[in-house]
Amino acid sequence: MAEVRNCPSCGEFFNYTGIRDICYKCAQNEEELYQVVYRFLRKRENRAATIERIVEATGVTEELLHKWVRKNRLQPAVFPNLGYPCDNCGHLTTTGKLCTKCQNEIKKDLRNFEAAKEFRENVSKSERATYLASNRKK
Template sequence: MAEVRNCPTCGGMFNYTGLRDVCGTCAQAEEQMYETVYRFLRKRENRAANIDRIVEVTGVTSELLYRWVRKGRLQPALFPNLGYPCDKCGALTSTGKLCAKCTDEIQSDLRTFDAAQELREAVKAQERGTYYTQKDGR
């Protein structure tokens, strides 16, 4: 069932069905902008253009370019200088939500945490020890 939402671009109301995040008018405008960007990038001399250059030449917002890369409409394999910002540090990445540096950093922190956890458990096991009592006064 569709729900009524406000378009984040123009503020107008539209029926949100899950297929697109903007109203029909804004979706058509975005599609025209996409065609402009794609025509620009198809030229051999523009394939290595970065986000700033594409924004400068086509007038499309960087947020829209990031969304297209994230959704796979513009593929970094074909256009190597495209990407979207890492959720943690803001560096450009082309896969996932985090860049390779932040992913490695988090994995390193997790390994350190696991090692510390194992050490704590080993110390606890040693502290428990076994105590013997004597029966019958011996």
């Protein structure tokens, strides 16, 4: 069932069905802008254009370009200088939410955490081990 929401672009009410996060009018406007960008990028000399160059030439916002790359409407395999910002550091990435550098840092931190956890467990086990001394007289 649809729910009524405000369009984040224009503020108008629209029925949100889970397909589109903006109203129909804004979606049509976005589609027209997408066609302008796609026509620009299809030209051989513009395929390696940077995001700044695309924004300058077409008038589309960076956020909209990032959205299209995230949704795979503009594919970095075809247009190598496209990407979207990493959620952690802001550097451009083409897959996932984090860039490769941030992914590697998180993996390293997790490995260090697991090693420290294992070390603490081993120490606590060895502290629990008690040695019984016998009081036998010979």
